[in-house]
Amino acid sequence: MRIAVTGKTGQVVTCLIEKGTAAGHEVIALGRPELDLADSASVARVLETAVPDVIVSAAAYTAVDKAESESDLAYAVNGAGAGAVAQAASALSVPLVHISTDYVFDGTLDRAYVESDPTGPTGVYGASKLAGERAVLATHGDNSALLRVAWVYSPFGANFVKTMLRLAADRNEVSVVADQLGNPTSALEIADGILRVATNLVADSNPALRGVFHLTASGEASWADFAEAIFAASADKGGATALVKRITTADYLTPATRPANSRLDCGLIAKVHGVALPDWHQSLNSVMARLQLIAN
Ligand SMILES: NC(=O)C1=CN([C@@H]2O[C@H](COP(=O)(O)OP(=O)(O)OC[C@H]3O[C@@H](n4cnc5c(N)ncnc54)[C@H](OP(=O)(O)O)[C@@H]3O)[C@@H](O)[C@H]2O)C=CC1
Ligand SMILES: Cc1cn([C@H]2C[C@H](O)[C@@H](COP(=O)(O)OP(=O)(O)O[C@H]3O[C@@H](C)C(=O)[C@@H](O)[C@H]3O)O2)c(=O)[nH]c1=O
Numbered sequence: 489m490r491i492a493v494t495g496k497t498g499q500v501v502t503c504l505i506e507k508g509t510a511a512g513h514e515v516i517a518l519g520r521p522e523l524d525l526a527d528s529a530s531v532a533r534v535l536e537t538a539v540p541d542v543i544v545s546a547a548a549y550t551a552v553d554k555a556e557s558e559s560d561l562a563y564a565v566n567g568a569g570a571g572a573v574a575q576a577a578s579a580l581s582v583p584l585v586h587i588s589t590d591y592v593f594d595g596t597l598d599r600a601y602v603e604s605d606p607t608g609p610t611g612v613y614g615a616s617k618l619a620g621e622r623a624v625l626a627t628h629g630d631n632s633a634l635l636r637v638a639w640v641y642s643p644f645g646a647n648f649v650k651t652m653l654r655l656a657a658d659r660n661e662v663s664v665v666a667d668q669l670g671n672p673t674s675a676l677e678i679a680d681g682i683l684r685v686a687t688n689l690v691a692d693s694n695p696a697l698r699g700v701f702h703l704t705a706s707g708e709a710s711w712a713d714f715a716e717a718i719f720a721a722s723a724d725k726g727g728a729t730a731l732v733k734r735i736t737t738a739d740y741l742t743p744a745t746r747p748a749n750s751r752l753d754c755g756l757i758a759k760v761h762g763v764a765l766p767d768w769h770q771s772l773n774s775v776m777a778r779l780q781l782i783a784n
C-alpha cells in the first residue's frame with residue numbers, strides 16, 4: 489500500500505514509518521513546512537499530490553497544558569486541520585485512519601469506556617480532538633476509522649517514559665499522581681494496529697469496519713504505577729531509577745484538568761478488525777530496551 493501519513497517526527501508517525509516500511513508498504517510522511525494542519529489549503533495540496541491508497545491522520549497539537557492558553561491554535565490544528573485531512577481523503581476517494589484520544593472523555597465513569605459512551609472533554613486539548621472527530625465523521629465518516637489511543641510512549645519524541653528517566657537522572661524521588669487511571673500504550677504497537685486497520689479498509693468496503701474504535705494496550709495503570717514500572721525496568725537494565733512518591737491530582741497543579749479514569753475498552757476493534765495489543769508491561773520492556781540502546 490502507498491500510505492500517506494501526516495507529521496514527520498511525531499511518535500506515531502515515526503513508528504508507522506518503521507513498521508510500515510518493514511511490512512513492505514510505501515509510507516510517505518507529510519508535515520511541516522509543506523503540510524501545515526493550520527493551513528487547510530496546504531493540507532489539500534500536499535495530500536492530493538501524494539496520491540495515496542490510504543491516509544493516516546496522526547499529526548496533532550499534543551501539548552495538553554499549553555493548549556489551555558493556545559486554544560485557537562489547538563482547535564485550528566486538531567479540529568479544522570483534521571477536517572481538512574478528511575476532506576482530502578474524500579476528494580481522493582481513499583479510506584482515512586484518524587487518530588484520536590482518551591482525553592475526549594470526562595473520566596467520571598467507574599469502568600473502561602466503550603465507543604458509544606458520551607464524551608465530555610475536561611480541557612482544550614480533548615475538546616479540540618473531539619472537534620476533529622466530529623469533523624472527520626461529518627466529512628468522510630463513510631470511509632474512516634477513528635482510533636482513540638491513549639498514554640502514548642515510544643523510543644521517539646517526547647513522552648512520559650522519557651520524562652521519568654530524565655527526572656530520575658538527577659533525583660532520588662519523583663512525585664507522581666496515583667489517582668488518574670488509563671492504558672499506557674506503545675506507539676510501535678499502535679503502528680501495528682493502524683497497518684492492520686488500513687489494510688482492512690483498503691480491501692473491504694464493509695461499513696462495520698468504519699467508525700470509532702478504541703485501541704490501547706491491555707492492562708491498566710495509574711501514572712504512579714506506570715512510573716514505578718519504568719523505574720523498575722530501568723534499574724533492571726542498570727539505568728537511572730528513583731522512588732515514586734504517590735500523590736493525588738490535588739497535589740499536582742497543572743493548567744489542564746485531566747480525566748481521573750480514561751481506561752478504554754478495546755473489545756470492538758478486536759472483534760471487528762482482529763486487532764488486540766499486548767499487555768503494557770511487555771511493551772514497556774521492549775521500548776526500555778531500545779531507549780537503553782540509544783543511551784549507550
Ligand atoms: N502522545 C500521546 O500521549 C497521545 C497522542 N494521541 C494522539 O495520537 C496522535 C499522535 O500523537 P504523537 O505521535 O504522540 O504526537 P507527537 O506529539 O509525538 O507529534 C505530533 C506530530 O504532529 C505534528 N504537528 C503538530 N502541529 C502540526 C501542524 N500544525 N501541522 C502539521 N503537523 C503538525 C508534529 O510535527 P513537527 O514534527 O513539525 O513538530 C509531530 O509530527 C495525535 O493525533 C494525538 O492527538 C492520543 C492519545 C495519547
Ligand atoms: C511529569 C509529571 C507528571 N505528573 C502527572 C501530570 C499528569 O496528571 C500525568 C501525565 O503527565 P503528562 O503531562 O506526561 O501527560 P499528558 O500530557 O497529560 O498525557 C496525555 O497526552 C495527550 C496528548 C493524550 O492524548 C493523553 O492520552 C495522554 O497521554 O502525570 C506527575 O504527577 N508527576 C510528574 O513528575
Ligand SMILES: [Mg+2]
Nearest residue numbers: 550551552553
Ligand atoms: Mg504532555
